[in-house]
Amino acid sequence: MKTIFITGASSGIGRETTRYFAEHGWRVIATMRNPQKAGSLSALPHVVVLPLDLTNPKQIRETSRKALDAYDVDVLFNNAGYGIMGPFEKLPEHEIRKLFETDVLGTMLVTQQFIPHFKARKGGAILTTTSLAGIIALPRDGAYGAAKRAQQGMVESLYYELKPFGVKVAAMIPGGTSTHFQTPVNILDGYEEAAARQRAYLLDGNAAFPGPEQAAETVWTAVNDGRDQLNYPTDRVCRKLYEQYQGMDIEDFKTYFYDRIFGASAAEASFPQ
Template identity: 40%
Template sequence: MKSIIITGASSGIGKETAKLFALKGFKVFATARNVQAMADLKELGCILIKLDVTDDESIQKAFKQIYESTSVVDILINNAGFSQNGFLEELSRDQLLHQFEVNVFGLIRVTQQVLPQMRSSGYGLIINVGSMGGDFTTPGASAYHASKYALESFTDGLRQELKGFGIKVSLIKPGGVATNFINNAAFPLPVKGNPYGLMRENYQKMLLTVLDPSKSSFGILKPEDVALKIYKTAISKKPVTRVRIGASAKFIPFVKRLISDNTFDAMIIKQLGLNNVIKTN
């Protein structure tokens, strides 16, 4: 029975991925800060582990539990992440740091925990759940996009570093997914006289539209759709290094490569309804 660790398994993509692998006979270590939210996974045979990817002590304790239950981790799925919405001028240093602590540095810390054992075994698979947001940026979420760009580079470097040890690395890049991701997204409280008020309002409306299956132009993915792609990547003899899921994840980066930065900026600003707002603020 192969062992797999999944971070951020308390909801959305992480939970559906844990369910699928458990049903397929894997030994699943489902990890998240909120263990209670994973109670249904325990009924499927998953081993629940409390893990906060931003807390070194929590990481050490979690992996102590994991390695007491298994000597080999075959697959690591780095899924934990969140979106720090907000315009750059209104984000504090602590808010920016937290965005990278969760989406980048926490992921690196967790990955470092499995590398010695995987190298010793001579095999293993690491799947990082990124986003189409690692290909382009929108105003109102530049911190989030920056963290996903960083994840792209980190994944490329990791894949190159580990190839000689028999360890494979893949990046999953879904488009819009119907989860609580946006509802859980942090958004700084507006300050008095904030010039981004109307932009913020339009940005939030855009998010609700883009992630509404009845309104989106590209179609919205279900968490199960992404989980299935992750599973197929995991069982493949030659996992694809980048897996783009959904029309938007494929179309928008393609268009961006064909046009200038200024043209792309204008397209995004118009799409968000920010062109007139910017002129009047």
Template identity: 40%
Template sequence: MYKTIFITGVSSGLGKATAKLFAKKGWTVIGTMRQPEREKEFTEFPNVHLLKLDLTDKKEITLVAEKAEKISPIDVLVNNAAYGLMGPFEGTTDDQLVGQINTNFLGTLLVTKAFLPFFRKRKKGTILTITSSTANIPYPFVAAYAATKSALETWTEGMAYELKGFGLQIKTVVPAYMQTNFGKNAQLVHHPEYQEIFDGYLTSMKADSSAKRDTPESIADVVHKAVTDHRIQLHYTAGELSTTEYGWVQRDGIEKVMDSMNQRFFGHNE
């Protein structure tokens, strides 16, 4: 029996790949983006419905949840929408920090909260949030972004207690860097006192850009598995890099891992 999935942030990358995968498998897909009128690729899928949503607009979140439920009762919610904030933390403006937290963290919580009454009434539903391997191993100059993703991991664990009695499942999928425009679309922050080391870090990251990355399509397969396998499992590492990094920190501990990261990016050990 085909079901209905609601996915935030389907304009590109993992969100778009996930929407296409579920649509091809016969699901009713309700996807959100800031400017759905610009989207052309989903026209080939009659089972895909696009809605406008800005995660920083609390009223719009409530209205979109109600509108989605009228299209088709939601079986699976995928919290995918997010963006990166990269650069020295001291250089971030207050507005940039508020925007990062409101989109990546608070927006996810509010979308979930908007759907919970429907899930709870039906006593079924799966909530899946896309986090990041930076929650396990923070990279330099993405501290605020990594913090939002780490917070979502812990929030998911805490929510599992509350939702179990209603027959609801909550999970995360944890990918690392993928072959997407995520990095190009990130907000870059600068501060003169950090510019030299930040430039050095960006040079190191660009040198790694030729390395093989997981594709959004391969991570979408993990999303499909997580919402259909009926396993009581909170977190799914997704892709080769994320799996490798998780094993690394479990084996060596965060201090040794960060020592290696310092050597890799800055040429010195701490």
């Protein structure tokens, strides 16, 4: 039986991916800061719930070792994390440090625990949930976007390091997903209209953001498609905007995006064909 180790499995993309893989016959090691939040996941066949707080290096080592000693893990899915938003100068220092300790350092420390295992077995996959904010810089995302770009940098570097060992490394990139994603700091202060326009831009004509089901299916695809692919937009919102960004010169995009969010004609702006 194949095995996937998932961080941040108590909600959102992590929870849905746990359910999806379990229903497709995989063993899922579903880790979360508070295992009591596992709820119905614990009743799914072949789901093992373990505690994992990304701000606790000792627990990262212990939980990773427990999983690797018991199972031949095929996939590590770094999914745990949260966001903060606000004008850059208004973000408290302690919140920035906490964000990086969780999203960046915690993810790196988990990944380090699994690399020797994947090198030794000469196969498997390491997937990490980053964000469209790690690809396209967005207003009020100066700290969160920087954290996600740090994750993107880790992913890209590991792609080169682990490809000779037959290990796939890829980024799962949500654009806008309807989940209970945590943003404990969300400051508007003067950017109210820009935030509303940005939301409309990300929704791209849809009434709501897609649910985590699309992301779970994308994780499944990344694991099973056999493709040498680095970035996987995980939903329809991200897919269109990611392709748009990739297809434009960065200087042209910045002008387009600024006009879309802040310009006088932003409300009437349309995507370039």
